[in-house]
Amino acid sequence: MATHFNTPGAHTPAAPPGAAAAAARSRGNPTLTWIALAAALLLALVAPFQLYPVFLAKALCFALFACAFNLLIGYVGLLSFGHAAFFGSAAYVTAHAIKVWGLTPELGILLGVVTAA
16 A cells, blocks of 8 residues: 555655745844843842742742643644643642641642652
């Protein structure tokens, strides 16, 4: 069975005219990118001294969570609510263990991690 993938001499059709220019425009403004990068670098240098370290760690955890969703949904096109289910169940068990059972926050977080794993 011959298809265009394994047929000798088959080639990929050329991109339509103007596709390269459209791809370059979709990358965004390079000046804005550099400004955002400089702001992130400044925040990384100043934040440990101005923000609470626990708040900064939480913000970075949520940023990592958002990056994972961006990778899965934006680039791959895979919509998975499994990550949110594990994250939500761990948060629920942690809050319940700390508030109702009276565990320390460290033990509550550990219990949440064990629940999600």
